[in-house]
Amino acid sequence: MGLIHGIMVGCKEMWAHKMRSFLTMLGVILGVAALAAMFAFMEGMIADMQKFIRETGGVERVTCSSDQIPEDQLPFSSLNRQRRMKDIQALMNNIPEIDEFSPEVTLGRDYPVQYLNKTVRVEVRGVTVGELALRNYDVEKGRFICDIDRVERQRVAVIGTYPSDELFGQYANPLGRTIRIGNKNFRVVGVLKHYTAGMGGQNWMNWKNRIVFIPMETAWLCFTHNKDIPALDIQVKDTSKVAEISQRAQQVLFHTHRHISCLQMRTNEEMVENFSSRTAAFNITLGIVASISMLVGGIGIMNIMLASINERIREIGIRKAIGARNIDILLQVIVEAVLLSILGGVLGVGVSLLLTKFITFFVKENLSAPIVKPEQLLFAFSVSVIVGIVFGIFPAFKAARLDPIEALRHE
Amino acid sequence: MPKTVVELIDICKTYDTGAAAFEALHKINLVIEEGEFLAIIGPSGSGKSTLMHILGCLDTPTSGRMLLEGKDISRMSANELSAVRNKRIGFVFQTFNLLPRFNILQNVELPMVYGGVSPFERKRRAMDILKMVGLDDRWNHLPQELSGGQRQRAAIARALIMNPAMVFADEPTGNLDTKTGAQIMELFKELNNAGHTIILVTHDKDIAAQTKRQIEIRDGRIKEA
Numbered sequence: 095m096g097l098i099h100g101i102m103v104g105c106k107e108m109w110a111h112k113m114r115s116f117l118t119m120l121g122v123i124l125g126v127a128a129l130a131a132m133f134a135f136m137e138g139m140i141a142d143m144q145k146f147i148r149e150t151g152g153v154e155r156v157t158c159s160s161d162q163i164p165e166d167q168l169p170f171s172s173l174n175r176q177r178r179m180k181d182i183q184a185l186m187n188n189i190p191e192i193d194e195f196s197p198e199v200t201l202g203r204d205y206p207v208q209y210l211n212k213t214v215r216v217e218v219r220g221v222t223v224g225e226l227a228l229r230n231y232d233v234e235k236g237r238f239i240c241d242i243d244r245v246e247r248q249r250v251a252v253i254g255t256y257p258s259d260e261l262f263g264q265y266a267n268p269l270g271r272t273i274r275i276g277n278k279n280f281r282v283v284g285v286l287k288h289y290t291a292g293m294g295g296q297n298w299m300n301w302k303n304r305i306v307f308i309p310m311e312t313a314w315l316c317f318t319h320n321k322d323i324p325a326l327d328i329q330v331k332d333t334s335k336v337a338e339i340s341q342r343a344q345q346v347l348f349h350t351h352r353h354i355s356c357l358q359m360r361t362n363e364e365m366v367e368n369f370s371s372r373t374a375a376f377n378i379t380l381g382i383v384a385s386i387s388m389l390v391g392g393i394g395i396m397n398i399m400l401a402s403i404n405e406r407i408r409e410i411g412i413r414k415a416i417g418a419r420n421i422d423i424l425l426q427v428i429v430e431a432v433l434l435s436i437l438g439g440v441l442g443v444g445v446s447l448l449l450t451k452f453i454t455f456f457v458k459e460n461l462s463a464p465i466v467k468p469e470q471l472l473f474a475f476s477v478s479v480i481v482g483i484v485f486g487i488f489p490a491f492k493a494a495r496l497d498p499i500e501a502l503r504h505e
Numbered sequence: 506m507p508k509t510v511v512e513l514i515d516i517c518k519t520y521d522t523g524a525a526a527f528e529a530l531h532k533i534n535l536v537i538e539e540g541e542f543l544a545i546i547g548p549s550g551s552g553k554s555t556l557m558h559i560l561g562c563l564d565t566p567t568s569g570r571m572l573l574e575g576k577d578i579s580r581m582s583a584n585e586l587s588a589v590r591n592k593r594i595g596f597v598f599q600t601f602n603l604l605p606r607f608n609i610l611q612n613v614e615l616p617m618v619y620g621g622v623s624p625f626e627r628k629r630r631a632m633d634i635l636k637m638v639g640l641d642d643r644w645n646h647l648p649q650e651l652s653g654g655q656r657q658r659a660a661i662a663r664a665l666i667m668n669p670a671m672v673f674a675d676e677p678t679g680n681l682d683t684k685t686g687a688q689i690m691e692l693f694k695e696l697n698n699a700g701h702t703i704i705l706v707t708h709d710k711d712i713a714a715q716t717k718r719q720i721e722i723r724d725g726r727i728k729e730a
Contacts, residue, residue: 419584
């Protein structure tokens with residue numbers, strides 16, 4: 095039997111039962127659409143997360159932050175002290191593999207910064223030149239904080255585009271102007287690059303633009319009145335060694351802090367791992383949901399093929415009488431089932447494209463822009479074809495094994 | 506001497522219906538020669554249908570041998586029987602049994618689809634045979650758009666399309682009025698005159714009387730008239 099004949103018969107059957115065929119396909123359509131849309135959103139999430147990790151310093155960055163002191167050490171906790179430059183010196187001397195240090199003194203996340211009568215609330219941070227490498231910042235205009243600024247406790251500031259735009263307007267040149275941070279005057283010496291990502295007018299990289307940097311020593315002198323370093327990041331360019339070096343750094347700091355475990359080293363790698371295990375869990379859950387809907391779609395196809403065969407017992411008898419072999423009947427039923435699922439698959443891929451657009455349009459916030467990959471659409475589509483074959487087999491066998499005499503007698 | 510088309514040797518068919526075996530055919534011996542116009546008559550339950558199914562290769566005998574053009578059919582596999590039905594046997598049914606979603610041309614082409622004839626050749630041959638039964642101007646009509654007589658002509662065209670060794674007609678006039686039935690019988694006579702072997706299965710004595718040879722089946726045994 096020609097495949098073309100089988101396809102023609104299948105198309106005629108579908109056309110003769112338009113409503114029934116459509117309802118049958120609906121299961122496959124929804125399954126494929128769910129699968130493809132899920133892929134697109136996961137892809138978007140992964141891409142955003144990777145970008146986020148890259149923009150915050152990538153996997154080369156190790157964050158050293160304060161940790162809860164264990165209970166058995168609480169009696170000596172008064173012996174403990176904050177991190178100082180001495181710690182950085184110790185790290186430098188003992189671990190040459192560390193490429194960059196970035197101590198940070200954050201004054202506040204909503205610190206008021208004024209220019210004339212205008213005020214913005216942004217994050218103000220005392221930093222060293224290491225901040226550029228570790229937080230992935232670039233200077234657009236002017237210069238960054240340099241070591242001379244720190245030594246001389248200069249009152250200079252490098253500002254992000256958000257305070258720049260808010261205070262000076264988009265077109266004015268902020269360089270050389272004096273802004274007030276707290277109640278101290280600072281001269282703007284540099285403006286950072288504008289960072290943007292996300293979609294639909296939402297810029298979730300905006301936190302990166304809402305920033306004002308001042309020299310760390312100036313922050314100590316003018317604001318904190320001590321020499322503590324509340325946050326310290328280190329960079330290890332050889333990413334294969336990040337885990338080992340963060341261990342060694344912890345040992346060094348353990349020593350300089352009189353063996354009190356008040357510190358925690360966190361690598362971005364953990365964040366990446368955390369993220370990928372979470373995406374895996376997500377994928378599995380959504381995969382199960384999509385598989386169940388494909389299963390439901392497949393059962394729908396099987397059901398309708400059984401009904402269709404029951405209606406066409408006589409036709410099968412005629413075909414057998416005039417020379418159709420069992421395999422011809424078997425193939426014909428499978429071809430019909432696959433036609434249903436292919437059409438369902440094509441429509442499902444179409445629906446998934448609409449679905450991603452639709453969801454993106456209505457739920458802009460808290461959602462990454464979906465990324466539609468052709469190979470994943472192809473995968474979702476092939477799943478539908480496989481469903482058609484698998485669920486067509488049972489009805490096909492049933493049809494092929496009909497006795498021609500009984501089938502011809504069937505009313 | 507005319508060629509033998511079918512030879513039945515001691516054909517028995519027994520149905521196992523649980524407790525008692527039912528013997529539908531008992532030691533049937535029959536020879537059908539090329540160009541014959543034969544009627545098989547008998548009341549329902551006589552074994553007439555069973556004999557037709559075995560002759561038509563839709564069923565296999567329990568014992569005995571059947572030779573179709575010298576080849577033993579009774580031991581063939583299902584696939585081989587399909588090929589035999591396709592190429593050597595034509596069926597005409599009481600209820601026409603045309604596929605409702607296909608036009609007359611496609612219905613006539615159907616045996617050639619399974620016979621592996623190329624699409625171009627299929628169309629040419631189908632149109633030729635439709636012309637012969639006088640339906641060439643209706644080729645694109647669906648069966649339900651035609652009268653009973655026209656449908657039966659289309660069914661006859663389908664039965665003849667593979668140029669079979671014999672044509673089975675199972676009560677071909679049963680669903681037709683007397684006048685149309687007579688026309689169909691005329692067509693069968695013409696075909697027989699043209700050399701086709703035709704086997705008519707009927708319970709109508711008047712119809713059977715129009716053939717050259719009649720065989721009566723009673724209780725699974727042959728009674729030649």
